[in-house]
Amino acid sequence: MHEIEGFVEPAALAPSVKLTGIGKSFGAHRVLDDVSMDLFPGEVHVLAGENGAGKSTLIKILAGIHTDYDGMVMVGGKPTRFNNPHDASHSGISVIHQEMSLVESMSVAENIFLGHEPSRGPLLDRSQLTRRAFDLCAQLDLAFTAADLDRNVEEFSLAIKNRIEIAKALSLDARVIVMDEPTSALNSTEVERLFVLIESLRARGCAIVYISHKMEEIYRIADRITVLRDGRLVGTAPRAGCPQPVLLRWMIGRDLDGFAPPRAAPPESAVPALSVKDFTVPPSSPGRPPRVHKASFTVRAGEIVGLAGLQGSGASELLQGLFGAYGPVCEGTVSLAGNAACKPASPHDAIARGVALLTGDRKGTGLILDLSVQDNLTLAALPRLSDHGLVDKKRERNIAVKNVSDFGIRVHSIEQPVSALSGGNQQKVVLAKWMNTGPRVLLMEEPTRGIDIGAKHEIYEMINEWTARGVAILMLSTEMPEVLRLCDRILVMHRGEITAGFSRAEADPEKILAVAMGASTV
Amino acid sequence: MKLFLSSCFSKPWVRALFALVLIFAVGCIFNADGAFGRWSTHRDMLRQVSVYGILACGMTLVIITGGIDLAVGSVLGFSAVLFAMLSIHLGLPLLAVLPIVLGAGVACGLVSGTLVTRWRFQPFVATLSMMVFARGLAKWLSGGQKISSAVQQPDGSYSYVDLPPIFDWLDARLLGGNISAVTLVFIGCLVITWFVLCKLRYGRYLYATGGNEAAARLSGVPTVGARLLAYGMGGFFSAVAGICQTVQERQGDPESGVSYELTAIAIAVIGGNSLTGGRGGIGLTLMGALTIGYLEKILSINAVPESGRLMLTGVIIIAAVLLQRRKEA
Ligand SMILES: Nc1ncnc2c1ncn2[C@@H]1O[C@H](COP(=O)(O)OP(=O)(O)OP(=O)(O)O)[C@@H](O)[C@H]1O
Ligand SMILES: [Mg+2]
Numbered sequence: 001m002h003e004i005e006g007f008v009e010p011a012a013l014a015p016s017v018k019l020t021g022i023g024k025s026f027g028a029h030r031v032l033d034d035v036s037m038d039l040f041p042g043e044v045h046v047l048a049g050e051n052g053a054g055k056s057t058l059i060k061i062l063a064g065i066h067t068d069y070d071g072m073v074m075v076g077g078k079p080t081r082f083n084n085p086h087d088a089s090h091s092g093i094s095v096i097h098q099e100m101s102l103v104e105s106m107s108v109a110e111n112i113f114l115g116h117e118p119s120r121g122p123l124l125d126r127s128q129l130t131r132r133a134f135d136l137c138a139q140l141d142l143a144f145t146a147a148d149l150d151r152n153v154e155e156f157s158l159a160i161k162n163r164i165e166i167a168k169a170l171s172l173d174a175r176v177i178v179m180d181e182p183t184s185a186l187n188s189t190e191v192e193r194l195f196v197l198i199e200s201l202r203a204r205g206c207a208i209v210y211i212s213h214k215m216e217e218i219y220r221i222a223d224r225i226t227v228l229r230d231g232r233l234v235g236t237a238p239r240a241g242c243p244q245p246v247l248l249r250w251m252i253g254r255d256l257d258g259f260a261p262p263r264a265a266p267p268e269s270a271v272p273a274l275s276v277k278d279f280t281v282p283p284s285s286p287g288r289p290p291r292v293h294k295a296s297f298t299v300r301a302g303e304i305v306g307l308a309g310l311q312g313s314g315a316s317e318l319l320q321g322l323f324g325a326y327g328p329v330c331e332g333t334v335s336l337a338g339n340a341a342c343k344p345a346s347p348h349d350a351i352a353r354g355v356a357l358l359t360g361d362r363k364g365t366g367l368i369l370d371l372s373v374q375d376n377l378t379l380a381a382l383p384r385l386s387d388h389g390l391v392d393k394k395r396e397r398n399i400a401v402k403n404v405s406d407f408g409i410r411v412h413s414i415e416q417p418v419s420a421l422s423g424g425n426q427q428k429v430v431l432a433k434w435m436n437t438g439p440r441v442l443l444m445e446e447p448t449r450g451i452d453i454g455a456k457h458e459i460y461e462m463i464n465e466w467t468a469r470g471v472a473i474l475m476l477s478t479e480m481p482e483v484l485r486l487c488d489r490i491l492v493m494h495r496g497e498i499t500a501g502f503s504r505a506e507a508d509p510e511k512i513l514a515v516a517m518g519a520s521t522v
Numbered sequence: 523m524k525l526f527l528s529s530c531f532s533k534p535w536v537r538a539l540f541a542l543v544l545i546f547a548v549g550c551i552f553n554a555d556g557a558f559g560r561w562s563t564h565r566d567m568l569r570q571v572s573v574y575g576i577l578a579c580g581m582t583l584v585i586i587t588g589g590i591d592l593a594v595g596s597v598l599g600f601s602a603v604l605f606a607m608l609s610i611h612l613g614l615p616l617l618a619v620l621p622i623v624l625g626a627g628v629a630c631g632l633v634s635g636t637l638v639t640r641w642r643f644q645p646f647v648a649t650l651s652m653m654v655f656a657r658g659l660a661k662w663l664s665g666g667q668k669i670s671s672a673v674q675q676p677d678g679s680y681s682y683v684d685l686p687p688i689f690d691w692l693d694a695r696l697l698g699g700n701i702s703a704v705t706l707v708f709i710g711c712l713v714i715t716w717f718v719l720c721k722l723r724y725g726r727y728l729y730a731t732g733g734n735e736a737a738a739r740l741s742g743v744p745t746v747g748a749r750l751l752a753y754g755m756g757g758f759f760s761a762v763a764g765i766c767q768t769v770q771e772r773q774g775d776p777e778s779g780v781s782y783e784l785t786a787i788a789i790a791v792i793g794g795n796s797l798t799g800g801r802g803g804i805g806l807t808l809m810g811a812l813t814i815g816y817l818e819k820i821l822s823i824n825a826v827p828e829s830g831r832l833m834l835t836g837v838i839i840i841a842a843v844l845l846q847r848r849k850e851a
Pocket of ligand 2: 055056057098180264422424
């Protein structure tokens with residue numbers, strides 16, 4: 001374990017929470033061993049480590065989700081053992097999990113107060129519920145009307161849901177707030193807002209545990225950093241005592257060798273792999289503007305085109321529409337590899353034509369959590385892996401084994417349910433699943449969501465190989481450095497229309513953001 | 523050791539087997555003066571559980587897609603009547619009767635399946651209406667009478683016709699009298715279900731649809747087709763069960779199969795198939811069927827009165843499901 005010289009713990013304060021010697025096994029697999037960590041009021045404590053290092057597991061112990069563990073949890077100086085999440089939240093510990101944990105079919109207000117509803121005797125106090133939810137949302141800059149508070153959570157975007165989760169944490173008057181990769185689907189403005197909020201929580205004396213794979217974020221907000229590797233504690237250090245090279249060495253166990261070289265753009269003469277003309281996705285309910293309005297563009301073989309746009313810009317809907325996820329309701333023409341124009345009719349058709357869509361929400365639409373890692377990896381490619389409707393088990397297994405080693409997926413066995421994988425490893429499964437379909441056109445939303453920094457660069461290298469083979473990529477990412485690094489061109493969308501295009505040389509984050517927010521000229 | 527045990531117990535089939543072994547052990551203790559030691563007891567248990575087991579095969583497929591099929595008992599009754607009328611009264615050859623009866627069963631299943639997929643009915647509601655409808659169909663077709671070898675003449679008197687040979691084949695004991703023919707039919711149904719679930723691409727689609735329909739659809743899984751297959755097969759197995767029931771009762775009774783759907787669901791659930799879909803398998807259903815079969819048999823050879831039997835069965839279902847519950851989500 002590394003001790004940093006000269007670091008004085010904020011000794012004047014007693015730790016809000018102290019974890020000592022925490023260990024946890026799933027079956028025969030030890031995933032945490034002898035981990036200790038303390039949290040002081042008013043500090044932002046970053047928890048870092050590779051995918052599968054045990055960060056989320058540690059947090060779930062603190063949140064009362066895993067109750068069967070070794071070691072001791074002390075809250076406010078008293079040894080405590082939580083039997084369920086309810087206990088933990090009543091001790092002032094509130095967790096925003098990596099995978100959203102709101103009840104989609106309940107209203108915003110009900111979600112915020114779920115488990116501690118304001119009540120008068122046995123009766124729910126509706127007016128107080130709405131009033132207090134309203135106050136909390138106002139604190140968070142969520143401009144909700146009373147009607148919005150009554151709408152179901154499923155109607156809101158991921159960024160809004162993220163803030164609703166924070167509102168829920170605040171409603172408990174939490175002393176410790178844990179955020180497990182809260183920014184993995186937020187754009188830069190939304191991240192800024194979150195940081196302002198974290199600042200104010202810190203000023204109020206909350207202890208904040210922040211898990212992230214994004215270096216910029218870590219170095220902006222961390223007071224102290226704790227690193228886990230393979231379930232063991234590597235060390236804890238104040239931010240100044242842990243510069244990035246040290247942090248990377250702690251996380252990976254060696255120095256990170258050179259990053260993949262940026263790719264060369266495909267020649268102008270490359271054939272178009274995807275040509276879209278006047279593509280329109282009708283509104284979800286009549287009377288609204290169309291979700292995508294007359295989008296026209298081409299993506300050449302071997303080219304990566306990025307889509308930029310704020311929530312509701314239609315970028316995600318454009319990808320879904322091209323994949324046939326809305327059924328045959330879209331207008332306009334789409335042609336693949338110069339073939340005759342066709343209309344995207346269904347995902348099944350799209351896959352058969354060599355189009356793949358990696359969605360941004362891996363739990364909701366990317367994976368089947370109950371199925372095994374192997375079944376998930378091969379699900380979309382089953383027609384290629386079967387003969388007269390019979391699955392070729394041997395080929396299937398070989399492919400899954402190869403995926404696991406190619407993508408560096410950390411699993412105990414490929415028969416394991418995919419739900420038992422860490423978040424980043426689940427994301428690698430989704431990527432591998434789509435590559436197994438042999439796509440010529442790859443549509444992606446947040447392709448590296450939750451993937452650690454080392455693995456991310458391996459994936460960038462793989463993307464280079466795919467494009468070298470002529471795969472065309474159309475992607476959407478809220479992570480600007482990733483977009484600028486990968487994409488040859490960037491199309492910006494605003495209110496359902498493509499409003500500007502930038503080449504890699506012209507692109508710069510401020511210009512893109514300005515257009516995305518609706519500026520007409522740059 | 524503790525570790526080994528706990529990792530074993532995280533597998534559903536180990537827990538299902540544990541429940542079965544437990545029940546078996548109870549049988550060895552309360553063996554009704556050695557009756558439990560005789561093969562004939564086990565043979566009869568297998569015969570009695572076969573019709574329920576055949577229904578449970580279809581139920582397993584439907585449950586894996588995240589649905590439920592309440593209509594299996596009624597479709598059994600309808601198929602029983604149809605089979606008896608065609609084969610006894612009309613005297614049609616078996617080669618004509620079987621496709622008609624099995625086809626009618628499949629059709630009932632497909633109607634439920636269409637209600638669920640195209641019109642987005644909840645499976646509970648869709649199959650509840652099919653349950654009522656098919657029972658009505660059975661009664662209308664039979665005129666409320668049991669269809670047997672006694673045929674009523676226009677003048678009110680009865681004449682008797684011969685039962686076709688299938689009644690003797692299927693009601694026979696084979697392999698030196700050691701196993702009933704219906705049990706072999708049950709085994710055949712298990713094999714078909716296993717083949718669909720484990721070998722066919724569509725089997726995987728059933729799990730995927732039940733596990734997460736949105737993700738499955740976006741992976742190119744024909745979720746509508748998968749659901750239709752499950753309900754269609756459910757109807758098919760109900761018709762098979764209806765034929766077996768008719769043969770054993772030697773008549774087609776429009777009232778047969780009432781509440782059998784509940785036993786079929788109990789078998790699937792005791793085996794450890796998850797009612798939320800996406801998880802389960804035919805091996806679990808087999809163990810569930812044997813558990814229920816032995817339970818009934820042990821209670822009956824020990825002459826436990828029916829009231830006690832029902833209460834005990836209820837308690838044991840709860841116990842088995844508690845045993846099945848996964849410890850950590
Ligand atoms: N329910 C479970 N059953 C079995 N193994 C599990 C379960 N949950 C987690 N694990 C294992 O524990 C290890 C740590 O997982 P954890 O989710 O804590 O990683 P993480 O550090 O949060 O990674 P990521 O950055 O990818 O989110 C992984 O190897 C994972 O496979
Ligand atoms: Mg995690």
